[in-house]
Amino acid sequence: MIPELGTFALVLALCLACVQGTLPLVGAFRGNARWIGLARRAAVGQCVFVTLGFGALVHAFVGNDFSVSYVVANSNSHLPVHFRIAGVWGGHEGSVLLWIQMLALWTVAVAAFSRQLPAAVVARVLGVMGLVSIGFLCFLLFTSNPFDRTLPAAADGRDLNPLLQDLGMISHPPILYMGYVGFSVAFAFAIAALLEGRLDAAWARWTRPWTLLAWSFLTLGIFLGSSWAYYELGWGGWWFWDAVENASFMPWLVGTALIHSLSVTEKRDTFKNWTALLAILVFSLSLLGTFLVRSGVLTSVHAFASDPRRGLTILIFLGVVIGGALTLYAWRAPTVGLGGRFALFSRESLLMVNNVILAAAAGTVLLGTLYPLVLDAFELGKISVGPPYFEAVFVPLMVPLLLLAGVGPLVAWKQASVAGVLRRLRWIAAGALLFAAVALGVLKTSWMVALGLALAAWLLLGTAFELAKRLRRQPAGTTWRARLASPPLGYWGMILAHAGAAVFVLGVTLVKGLESASDHSLRVGDSATLGDYRFSFAELRRVDGANYIAARARFDVTRGDAPVATLYPEKRFYVVQQMPMTEAAIDRGLFRDLYVSLGEAGKDGAWVVRVQRKPFMGWVWAGVLLIALGGALAAADRRYRASARRMNRALATGAPAPLPSFVVPLVN
Amino acid sequence: MRRFLLPLGVLFALLMLLGAGLGRDPQAIPSPLVGRPAPAFALAQLELPEKSFGPQDMKGKVWMLNVWASWCSSCRQEHPLLLDLAQRGVVPIVGLDYMDARPEGAKWLAQHGNPYQLSVLDANGKIGIDYGVYGVPETYVIDKLGVVRLKHTGPVTAEVIETKLLPLIKALNRG
Amino acid sequence: MARHHGLLASLLLALPLVAPAQGQPAVARGADAILEQHVHRIAGELRCLVCQNQTIADSQAQLAIDLKNQVREQLAQGASDAQVMDYMVQRYGDFVLYRPPLKGTTGPLWFGPLAMLLAGLAVLWSRLRRQDRPMHDADEEGGIA
Numbered sequence: 001m002i003p004e005l006g007t008f009a010l011v012l013a014l015c016l017a018c019v020q021g022t023l024p025l026v027g028a029f030r031g032n033a034r035w036i037g038l039a040r041r042a043a044v045g046q047c048v049f050v051t052l053g054f055g056a057l058v059h060a061f062v063g064n065d066f067s068v069s070y071v072v073a074n075s076n077s078h079l080p081v082h083f084r085i086a087g088v089w090g091g092h093e094g095s096v097l098l099w100i101q102m103l104a105l106w107t108v109a110v111a112a113f114s115r116q117l118p119a120a121v122v123a124r125v126l127g128v129m130g131l132v133s134i135g136f137l138c139f140l141l142f143t144s145n146p147f148d149r150t151l152p153a154a155a156d157g158r159d160l161n162p163l164l165q166d167l168g169m170i171s172h173p174p175i176l177y178m179g180y181v182g183f184s185v186a187f188a189f190a191i192a193a194l195l196e197g198r199l200d201a202a203w204a205r206w207t208r209p210w211t212l213l214a215w216s217f218l219t220l221g222i223f224l225g226s227s228w229a230y231y232e233l234g235w236g237g238w239w240f241w242d243a244v245e246n247a248s249f250m251p252w253l254v255g256t257a258l259i260h261s262l263s264v265t266e267k268r269d270t271f272k273n274w275t276a277l278l279a280i281l282v283f284s285l286s287l288l289g290t291f292l293v294r295s296g297v298l299t300s301v302h303a304f305a306s307d308p309r310r311g312l313t314i315l316i317f318l319g320v321v322i323g324g325a326l327t328l329y330a331w332r333a334p335t336v337g338l339g340g341r342f343a344l345f346s347r348e349s350l351l352m353v354n355n356v357i358l359a360a361a362a363g364t365v366l367l368g369t370l371y372p373l374v375l376d377a378f379e380l381g382k383i384s385v386g387p388p389y390f391e392a393v394f395v396p397l398m399v400p401l402l403l404l405a406g407v408g409p410l411v412a413w414k415q416a417s418v419a420g421v422l423r424r425l426r427w428i429a430a431g432a433l434l435f436a437a438v439a440l441g442v443l444k445t446s447w448m449v450a451l452g453l454a455l456a457a458w459l460l461l462g463t464a465f466e467l468a469k470r471l472r473r474q475p476a477g478t479t480w481r482a483r484l485a486s487p488p489l490g491y492w493g494m495i496l497a498h499a500g501a502a503v504f505v506l507g508v509t510l511v512k513g514l515e516s517a518s519d520h521s522l523r524v525g526d527s528a529t530l531g532d533y534r535f536s537f538a539e540l541r542r543v544d545g546a547n548y549i550a551a552r553a554r555f556d557v558t559r560g561d562a563p564v565a566t567l568y569p570e571k572r573f574y575v576v577q578q579m580p581m582t583e584a585a586i587d588r589g590l591f592r593d594l595y596v597s598l599g600e601a602g603k604d605g606a607w608v609v610r611v612q613r614k615p616f617m618g619w620v621w622a623g624v625l626l627i628a629l630g631g632a633l634a635a636a637d638r639r640y641r642a643s644a645r646r647m648n649r650a651l652a653t654g655a656p657a658p659l660p661s662f663v664v665p666l667v668n
Numbered sequence: 669m670r671r672f673l674l675p676l677g678v679l680f681a682l683l684m685l686l687g688a689g690l691g692r693d694p695q696a697i698p699s700p701l702v703g704r705p706a707p708a709f710a711l712a713q714l715e716l717p718e719k720s721f722g723p724q725d726m727k728g729k730v731w732m733l734n735v736w737a738s739w740c741s742s743c744r745q746e747h748p749l750l751l752d753l754a755q756r757g758v759v760p761i762v763g764l765d766y767m768d769a770r771p772e773g774a775k776w777l778a779q780h781g782n783p784y785q786l787s788v789l790d791a792n793g794k795i796g797i798d799y800g801v802y803g804v805p806e807t808y809v810i811d812k813l814g815v816v817r818l819k820h821t822g823p824v825t826a827e828v829i830e831t832k833l834l835p836l837i838k839a840l841n842r843g
Numbered sequence: 844m845a846r847h848h849g850l851l852a853s854l855l856l857a858l859p860l861v862a863p864a865q866g867q868p869a870v871a872r873g874a875d876a877i878l879e880q881h882v883h884r885i886a887g888e889l890r891c892l893v894c895q896n897q898t899i900a901d902s903q904a905q906l907a908i909d910l911k912n913q914v915r916e917q918l919a920q921g922a923s924d925a926q927v928m929d930y931m932v933q934r935y936g937d938f939v940l941y942r943p944p945l946k947g948t949t950g951p952l953w954f955g956p957l958a959m960l961l962a963g964l965a966v967l968w969s970r971l972r973r974q975d976r977p978m979h980d981a982d983e984e985g986g987i988a
Contacts, residue, residue: 235901330673353967367955382698797909
């Protein structure tokens with residue numbers, strides 16, 4: 001009964017989405033205030049029914065309803081409750097429902113937090129989001145309904161994929177989808193502006209907090225996926241340039257370009273076409289990612305069960321949405337004016353160079369991900385494009401970007417003097433080079449590592465220098481508390497994010513450059529050494545989990561005579577899916593991670609054990625978290641909320657509402 | 669103004685590419701051995717361990733090499749088709765028992781039938797690597813000069829036999 | 844695949860509580876350690892063909908282990924990196940390499956990134972130059988904005 005109600009709720013949601021996606025858009029075009037007002041209410045209604053549908057699916061999982069085929073495919077009666085809930089998004093159909101749920105939540109958020117925007121703008125934004133909802137709801141209801149029944153009901157489920165039975169995996173998809181789907185808001189704002197024919201600084205200011213928030217979620221989502229892979233997949237890797245990882249990285253790169261471009265458009269009312277194009281592009285990449293994961297076109301550990309038929313449906317949807325958006329862009333963009341001017345050397349121009357590099361980086365990732373498909377489609381053979389390629393082409397692109405990030409904040413808007421900036425950069429450059437020299441001379445690292453360290457130092461020093469300059473700018477006598485409170489949150493967000501990037505680069509450079517690993521065949525009682533760490537295989541014991549049996553080893557790690565850690569790596573065997581899983585044991589430290597994982601067991605009782613030492617691994621995670629935090633802080637900036645007061649004041653004085661811009665030439 | 673149509677053009681090309689990709693199998697790997705001489709080996713036969721066999725023994729004949737194993741479940745799928753093919757006497761089939769032990773291999777053939785003229789045992793998989801074996805079962809068609817003409821990965825189906833293997837074998841026998 | 848899970852499962856099921864015994868330290872000796880690192884590096888460039896996108900260094904599949912042993916054997920006999928890669932490509936094709944070889948067909952792949960960057964910078968340069976020129980009244984606020 002409940003599953004059928006779930007389907008029914010989603011059908012109602014679709015109806016409301018149809019209302020939300022059509023009437024407000026027409027109403028905004030015609031000036032019909034009633035239809036414009038429908039947008040918010042339809043959005044809330046749609047969200048209510050989507051949530052009911054989602055709740056029905058959760059209910060089916062928690063209640064072990066094995067008459068629902070999706071529950072059978074992704075759950076099991078022995079599965080602990082929290083994993084049963086995670087199972088809701090463990091497969092294709094449920095993850096589409098999660099997408100729809102996230103979209104509904106973002107839509108309601110836009111509806112609630114946009115009081116200061118003109119009603120027609122809100123109507124258009126919500127209308128566009130409604131159109132996207134229609135697409136996804138149709139996709140779900142017609143091709144991927146999670147509520148399809150299997151009768152007679154199965155005795156028990158086939159269990160959730162053991163790879164997904166982990167706390168990290170419970171949180172990774174929802175957070176990641178918050179990011180993917182959140183970019184639909186930026187997309188909707190761009191479409192709304194193009195429809196209205198008004199692309200200006202105000203539009204950029206409205207779009208920016210939503211974009212920052214979505215970007216922050218995406219950063220966090222990628223972090224969760226990566227850190228989960230680190231301990232779950234058992235070999236110490238955390239980024240493989242896998243097709244699905246790339247599918248999340250491309251929108252992140254373009255999203256980063258977008259938040260920087262929005263800053264230029266907001267401040268100087270320029271490069272508006274480019275910013276709008278980026279907003280369309282970032283959501284297109286989100287949709288492309290959705291396609292790649294589900295269509296079977298590319299091979300990946302992450303991919304859902306492939307189904308070319310569903311792939312075709314998503315592809316058509318992609319074509320309609322992105323094609324429509326780009327057509328609108330091609331039509332309207334030529335009419336958008338030039339806006340503010342700036343000198344060849346200014347912060348604006350440097351930010352645009354930032355955009356070019358990030359766009360080229362995203363293009364590179366896309367090229368590498370799709371190239372095997374290109375060759376295959378033209379019958380030119382099959383190749384693999386993996387980490388060696390991506391590292392070879394991507395890292396060089398990041399070098400100028402990092403250099404820019406250290407310089408940019410020091411350069412003035414509109415027009416800056418090269419000499420002045422170079423003067424300020426002297427000390428930063430000196431510090432970075434000193435760092436590199438120490439690395440090469442004292443630590444005896446390779447020149448690649450030295451370069452990475454120099455770049456990280458450059459960025460960190462540049463950011464610190466800029467912060468110091470800003471804090472000192474207050475009149476003498478201001479207290480430190482007041483100084484710290486004076487720059488807006490947007491500024492602190494930038495500082496944190498850039499510092500986070502520096503920390504990340506530092507971590508990655510040191511881990512990649514200095515990590516060490518070795519494989520050993522060990523029996524209980526044996527030990528292995530790595531550097532000055534000694535890993536003693538003390539004990540092996542059988543553990544019975546809820547739905548698995550495991551061999552749990554105990555490793556005593558010592559350094560010299562001092563005990564360092566006790567690690568318990570496991571090799572699990574999930575009985576329902578007949579699948580082995582490695583649970584690595586990690587001792588996380590401030591300056592290094594020690595990593596032990598069990599490989600295969602031989603018949604003679606000897607286990608293949610891999611031990612690794614990863615210096616500064618924690619800094620990689622810290623850096624990413626700082627970046628995410630920076631984005632969130634920037635989104636919370638007062639100036640995105642302050643305009644509410646201004647708008648209300650304008651309305652209160654009885655000023656007439658502005659005419660739609662394309663009408664103006666007609667009446668003049 | 670045409671530059672604003674560029675993104676649409678890129679999208680169109682991308683959609684075409686992805687659409688073409690939907691029909692293809694990303695896991696199907698073409699073999700570099702096709703068109704090259706079959707790698708030489710001298711392995712002990714499965715049933716007669718004192719006798720050895722190598723591809724040079726089949727020179728002058730068109731033949732099929734089928735890679736199988738007693739632990740391979742998909743091999744059981746194609747086995748009846750191979751028995752049928754052997755019965756028809758169209759082409760001699762030689763088996764390569766991959767990563768297996770002699771008693772298990774012999775027992776499996778006794779249990780499920782033996783379509784092979786003979787089988788050789790590749791216990792450590794080294795010859796399999798020479799032949800680019802990565803998924804059992806695999807089937808090769810080798811011509812009279814000892815050149816590999818076709819490699820099929822995965823169990824053969826009736827369709828593959830009728831549309832790909834038999835026509836090729838017939839053509840090779842003629843030429 | 845099934846036989847490996849059978850082995851693992853039976854091993855786990857038959858596992859008693861093992862008392863710590865006196866064992867040998869499995870210390871990798873100097874030359875062995877260097878060879879292992881070399882093997883690991885090469886194995887990181889080769890694809891495991893039976894896996895969903897993994898290197899043979901990381902994969903625990905039987906074929907991956909076999910191929911890794913092949914690599915080790917060859918390196919121990921003094922083969923060069925290129926020779927080992929070549930050995931694999933001869934048997935499995937270019938697909939087994941995670942670093943695509945530079946050929947006619949992969950030209951756009953290897954030169955594309957730089958080309959994109961340069962093209963983007965060129966376009967940006969021409970735009971910045973154009974809007975940096977001294978003001979013309981007509982250029983200022985054109986169209987609908």
